[in-house]
Amino acid sequence: VTQAGAIARAPSVLWRRVGAEVLLADPAGQDVERLSVPASATWLLLDRPRPMAELTRLLADELGADRDEIGDRVVALVDELRSHGWLEAVDAGSGPG
């Protein structure tokens, strides 16, 4: 993700919130993925595309953590969700994900 870029939910994913956790389903697949609490918080905060810095700040507030301390873990988490196709990088000006 470049400085000008943002992170968004992949639009082709089916999902539901169950309490603090999120269930994701690939329309072409068979399984339903149950996200961890931090991954669920990330998904829920991405109600619109957000730059990494903003996402990190919001997650730090949400999880009551120091943003400098969680920065690397947020990057790793976003990378992992992107590797599954759940999240994607978009232009910062893109519409809601």
Add this chain to the structure above:
Amino acid sequence: MHDVPAAASEVRRIAGAGLAPAEPVTVASGRWPIVLSGLDFHRLTGIALTAYESGNLVLPEEQVEDLLVHHRSAMVQALSIERRLLRLIGAFYAAGVRAVVLKGTAVAHAVYPDPTMRPFGDLDLLVAASAWRTACEVLRAEGYRRDLPEPRPGFDERFGKAATHSDAEGVQVDLHRTLVLGPFGLWLDPDELLESTETFELAGRRIERLDRTGLLLNAALHAGLGSAAPLLLPLRDVAEASGHPGVDWDRLAAWAERWRVRPALARAFEIAERSLAWEPPAPAREISARPAGRAEGRAIRAYTERRRVGGMALAAMRAIPGLRAKTLYLYGLLLPSREFLRARGRPSYVARWRVPAGWVRRQLRHR
């Protein structure tokens, strides 16, 4: 056993939670297993969880965990149905069939503040009568098997409400020609409903559903006529849909008059008010306050009082215009195909005719 009525009352209060200001619902720990099974039965786990999150339901941590387990399972099912919906909509589109989503899936996305509040266990799709055959063929090609054959060729398009199709995993798709069985389903005009649609987004695709006025009509007919004792979730659908600013009450009132469904709507509003301690909006009260005609009053009794004694078939026959059409309807009921008889577990016409003979006997006894 003495806890069952108290548990039922708690389930009802949870079903109406958040609709009007009220004290938060608490559940005695000894009653929780019964309440939880009631929430499952009425598909209210999403309403309960939302009530808990907004402070309208007070639960200890272990009960919240129980609720999350049950609701997770309901949402896995909803996602699996939405997966099928996406696939089917693509197949219908490819075959040139326009399919409009009804009931649970549609209200979850269009009426509730969050679709997690509204579980659903099957898929309901409305198609025009002219597209009925092609739609059935699409479902067959997609691996769905029709649960019951139609009584006679052409019966579905003229008189039917819906045909249930199941896939190999038992997931059901109800293919609708109209919204409800019997006279009210015959009086309303599905083609006009199909002119009043909007879309919702699902996995990046626009899916067609009835507009919010149509969804309220759909929810109210289902809640008011679907069964003698409706589940609480369809009643909550009526309350949620009635509160949506997108409802065109003038159009609903005009439909109610023209399609003679006013007593059915009135019944739905009345049961929802009584069951959920919900206050219907003024336009709903206006619709309910108008007196029912004699035919409509007789029709509503066919659903509520005489459903199991042949009342529905008789009321439907009265609602069918023209002698020729009435004869065709009666022919389909009395002389259905052998395949239909076998599927209904009545392998002969003699066995089949025991049903109407029983009606006649009961009718005579009632007089």
